[in-house]
Amino acid sequence: MVRVQRLKVNGMAKKFLLLGVALLLAGACGVGAFLGYRAGKAETFHTFIGIEDHSEQRNYAIRYALGLEEFQGITGQDLWVMHSVHPGVTDGFFVDLGSADGVTISNTWALERKGWTGICVDPFPRNMEGRTCQVFAEAVDNVGGRTVQFQDPGSYSGGILEYAGWWVSQETKDNAVEVKTATLSDILRRGNAPSYIHYLNVDIEGAEYMALSEFPFDEYEFGAITIEHNGLEDQRAKIRELLVKNGYRLEWAIRDQDWYVRAGTSGDISATER
Template sequence: MSSQFGQDRLVLQLLNGQRNGFFLDTGAADGIRSSNTVLLEREFGWRGLCVEPNDAFYQKLIHTRRCMCLHACLYDRETELPFLEAAGTLGGLINEFGPGQMANAIRTQRLPLDTEGMPPLVSKRTMTLATALALAAAPPVIDYWSLDTEGTELLLLKSFPFDRHTFNVITVEHNHQPTRHDIRNFLEARGFLHVTAWFIDDCYVRAAAFPGRHASSVVWRSRFSR
């Protein structure tokens, strides 16, 4: 029971083993395999919100996690959009896929194609982060946000309701897509510091949440670099 690349352990290290925190897990999958938040919930008493758009994953999620779980496809507005569900953890809103993302999902999952070369798609009704957080009665400060939504990460950051909430630690999957640099610029402009990068994730902290540990110093950040 651990995260994909040790994100949960990193979060605990950054937060000094904090108990009874609150997490936001967007792209929670089945809630167990490679989950960044299940350890926090089960061993450290955290509560939180798991959001998952995939039908099959969601049915598993509600049986494996105690926290609030939403069957929702997050976006910056409410609308109907085509979603690649058959690709499992590689699925997402195809209009937000980065370069090569669709081809990689088709190849990796060996998806069948129609006469126009498209894999099977479903239509998803989207939900905003503001609505999801309101439904979960999320606190003003979210201790940790795990953001892994296969292409909509920057869009969701830009639509985050900063007027009502903030977060102290965030890990963002980037998959080496061009938006990685835009994500960093966006977060740093809002007072976040890039702490470490590993594999396909970046980790940031809100500088104001770590005043006693000199979060702005290169020495402090180097402790977590890989």
């Protein structure tokens, strides 16, 4: 009887041992798959934004896989600014129009972690507690001090109703709220922004052209500008004409994004669309 009980115990121990080994292997595979996914994502983004050196791609991919470097830009805007336009810069200044969430799909969160400072502008900012930038809770327009209807407040697609496009439903229009406008130049002055700003991001749901149309480009210079156009081709063309006139050239056109640099900025490819 004792021998039978011992055999049963030994059998159970072996089963638990095998189960433990299986769980360890599954965990290791899961960790490996997760790290592989992160490395692949990073390498894809670096390729996407024009970093062609394979050793450089691999280095960034490994750092991202291990959690030593993070990015949040939905199409790699932050990576492009950090590694292609301003490589090695740790004291840059940014301005983020339509910053929305301070972390999730933020184009400036990673820059701030690198030591950059700047200004985030959104009439309904959220998740900004861990950010060090100045926050202006205002809607940007070509004229300051106006009271306007703002659709979908607090969301990623919120914006001034009169400039919004096809993506706004009637229900959303009916639930718009009133906000005050400010001009970009006024915000920069109040925020003591430098005359040279390394990066400007503009994502304000149809109001992009109006926000830039009266801007004093002779007072401020931008190293890089990323602008969402939402497929509004007439507005996109007007923005491009405005920026080219003021000394910028299109560097990348990706999905619903146009990315510009100063016309004198060196680069392997100019005005390339992907």
